[in-house]
Amino acid sequence: MTLCSFPLLATIFAGGLAIAQTCGSSDRAIPGTLPSKRPITAVERLKWFARSSFGPASLSGGIISAGFGTLVNRPQEYGTRWEGFGDRYGIRLTGVVTSNAMEAGLGALWGEDPRYPRDAGESFTGRLGHAVKWTFLARDRNGNAMPAYARYVATAGNNFLSNTWRERSEADTQHALERTAFGFLARMSSNVFKEFWPDVHNHFFGQHYSSADMQSSGEVH
Numbered sequence: 001m002t003l004c005s006f007p008l009l010a011t012i013f014a015g016g017l018a019i020a021q022t023c024g025s026s027d028r029a030i031p032g033t034l035p036s037k038r039p040i041t042a043v044e045r046l047k048w049f050a051r052s053s054f055g056p057a058s059l060s061g062g063i064i065s066a067g068f069g070t071l072v073n074r075p076q077e078y079g080t081r082w083e084g085f086g087d088r089y090g091i092r093l094t095g096v097v098t099s100n101a102m103e104a105g106l107g108a109l110w111g112e113d114p115r116y117p118r119d120a121g122e123s124f125t126g127r128l129g130h131a132v133k134w135t136f137l138a139r140d141r142n143g144n145a146m147p148a149y150a151r152y153v154a155t156a157g158n159n160f161l162s163n164t165w166r167e168r169s170e171a172d173t174q175h176a177l178e179r180t181a182f183g184f185l186a187r188m189s190s191n192v193f194k195e196f197w198p199d200v201h202n203h204f205f206g207q208h209y210s211s212a213d214m215q216s217s218g219e220v221h
């Protein structure tokens with residue numbers, strides 16, 4: 001890989017901090033579909049961790065990630081056979097679990113809510129911007145916007161920590177920075193999916209997929 005990973009990460013992180021500092025200082029309640037400022041409970045936090053780590057989206061994402069890595073044989077130590085696919089799937093899952101545990105655990109110390117709040121009342125471009133913005137923001141215990149400090153630490157910390165158990169060819173600072181950048185991009189993509197999927201589901205399947213359903217099932221995260 002090239003040395004473009006550090007500028008990419010720096011750009012993403014700087015943009016996130018700018019958004020967080022602009023919005024986090026406001027006392028405005030979060031817009032969207034979460035109806036109250038009630039702080040997340042310990043049970044809800046545990047559900048978020050379980051769903052984010054072992055839910056269908058996470059597990060299917062692992063198949064795609066491991067499949068692509070096997071196709072291009074990255075890292076080369078794993079090879080292109082089924083054993084290599086399994087190794088790649090496992091290493092990704094350990095990273096996801098570690099990151100989610102760090103975000104949920106650290107966030108609990110200062111009341112950071114890791115769940116994603118939809119904003120169904122806005123325009124398409126407004127909702128898209130909302131999904132991007134909330135990649136770097138979270139709710140505090142009063143329901144107001146704050147920088148997602150636990151997410152910053154978890155995303156970067158997990159990817160540097162995983163250097164201790166990754167293959168040598170990708171266990172270095174450059175690859176950790178690349179994984180961190182892609183971690184934020186993956187979170188952004190996940191937010192976009194959560195923002196628009198209920199509308200797509202309702203349109204094509206004719207069933208009312210509400211934000212309350214997402215919240216109760218752990219999908220609002």
